[in-house]
Amino acid sequence: MARPDPVLPGSAHVHRLTLPAVALLLTALAALPIDAAEDAPLRYDYTVLNVYPHDPRAFTQGLLYRAGHLYESTGRYGESELRRVSLETGRVVKRRRLGRRYFGEGLTAMDDRLVQLTWRNGVAFVRDAGSLALLERFEYPGEGWGLAHDGRRLIMSDGSAVLRFLNPAGLVELDRVTVRDRGRPLVGLNELEMVDDLLYANVWQTDEIVMIDLASGRVTGRADLSGLLTPAERAETDVLNGIAWDADDRRLFVTGKLWPKLFEISLTPQPGPTRPQQQLGSEQELGSE
Ligand SMILES: [Ca+2]
Numbered sequence: 001m002a003r004p005d006p007v008l009p010g011s012a013h014v015h016r017l018t019l020p021a022v023a024l025l026l027t028a029l030a031a032l033p034i035d036a037a038e039d040a041p042l043r044y045d046y047t048v049l050n051v052y053p054h055d056p057r058a059f060t061q062g063l064l065y066r067a068g069h070l071y072e073s074t075g076r077y078g079e080s081e082l083r084r085v086s087l088e089t090g091r092v093v094k095r096r097r098l099g100r101r102y103f104g105e106g107l108t109a110m111d112d113r114l115v116q117l118t119w120r121n122g123v124a125f126v127r128d129a130g131s132l133a134l135l136e137r138f139e140y141p142g143e144g145w146g147l148a149h150d151g152r153r154l155i156m157s158d159g160s161a162v163l164r165f166l167n168p169a170g171l172v173e174l175d176r177v178t179v180r181d182r183g184r185p186l187v188g189l190n191e192l193e194m195v196d197d198l199l200y201a202n203v204w205q206t207d208e209i210v211m212i213d214l215a216s217g218r219v220t221g222r223a224d225l226s227g228l229l230t231p232a233e234r235a236e237t238d239v240l241n242g243i244a245w246d247a248d249d250r251r252l253f254v255t256g257k258l259w260p261k262l263f264e265i266s267l268t269p270q271p272g273p274t275r276p277q278q279q280l281g282s283e284q285e286l287g288s289e
Contacts, residue, residue: 039182041210042269044223049251050264053090056237058083059257062107062116062147062191063242066129069093070244070253070262073107073116080104082116082125082132087253090262096132098125106147106192108154110168115154117144124171138171146192148199150214155199157192161185163199163217179212181219186210193243195252202241209243209254223267225254233260 054060062073070085080098085091098104103119113135114127120143126136146157153174154166165175179186179201188204198220199212207228211221225240238257245252255262 039218041181041219042221044211044221044267045270046223046225046228046265046267048228048263048265052087052262052264054255054259054262055085055090055092056258056260059238060191060242060255060259061105061119061145061257063244063253063255064107064109064193065244065246065251065253066109071107071109071114071129072242073104075104075119075257077101077103080118082107082114082127084132087262094132096127096134105144106156108147108149108192110149110154113168115147115168117147117156119143119145140166140171140173145204146190146201148192148194150194150199155192155194155214157189157201159188159190159204161187161189163189163212163214177214177217179210179217179219181210181222186219191241191243193245195243195245200243200245202239202243204241205239207240209240221267221269225265228254228263228265229256229259229261236260 058072059075059079060072061075064071070087072083072085074081074083078100080102081104082096083092084094086093102121105117105119107114107116109129112129114129116125122139122141124138124140125134127134143158144156145159148155149168154168154171156164156166161179163177163179164173166172167174179189186203190202190204193200199214201210201212203210207224207226209223209225210219213220229237237259240256242255251264252266253262253264
């Protein structure tokens with residue numbers, strides 16, 4: 001038997017058969033914008049509160065603030081260091097050079113121990129925060145990009161959308177989470193910092209910092225920091241990278257690779273939706289820093 005012709009829209013037959021379906025569809029459509037609004041990250045604007053000098057030769061890969069000083073991990077083969085830096089002058093107070101075959105990456109401090117990642121060496125160095133003396137070294141699989149901690153676990157990025165949670169005593173993986181903005185994985189997660197209960201992350205090759213809920217991986221906020229440097233300054237530098245939080249005085253510091261300045265900024269949520277998520281390449285394309 002031949003299949004009947006498709007029913008033309010507008011016929012009584014269509015109305016009778018599809019009204020419940022139409023009602024269901026309309027209900028679903030009505031619900032969509034509400035869900036989207038709930039899931040959309042807050043958009044933040046920035047205000048510059050202070051500007052400090054930053055070593056324009058520092059290829060910043062890790063940044064933190066601890067007990068009155070900045071600590072910085074710099075990258076590039078032959079130039080990688082761990083540094084204690086004066087905030088006000090930008091001067092390097094104490095430094096430990098990494099071997100020429102190491103490329104410094106993410107940096108965090110747990111108690112008196114500094115943990116510094118390397119990019120493709122698969123090695124993390126643990127140093128005393130006072131003397132910067134090497135205490136231990138641990139190995140881990142994959143690339144190391146950003147590093148932070150939530151008080152009990154290290155949180156590590158590797159340029160993908162995945163964050164790994166590691167045991168600080170041995171860097172053994174405990175768990176992982178995929179970071180998503182409205183359901184879409186956000187690749188290129190780079191330097192990290194815990195600010196209260198949110199993880200802040202640089203997004204490689206963008207001027208954005210995103211705020212991440214670690215339990216769900218959901219991006220809850222996005223801050224566009226473009227314009228911190230003048231176009232002339234920016235032309236001489238690499239990307240925005242480096243977030244440090246002074247929890248005692250609630251100061252937020254940001255800088256970038258080879259940037260001549262380090263900024264104390266405040267972030268203020270703005271009403272309205274974010275702009276569409278920036279288009280980023282595949283994880284393969286983000287394979288080299
Ligand atoms: Ca940091």
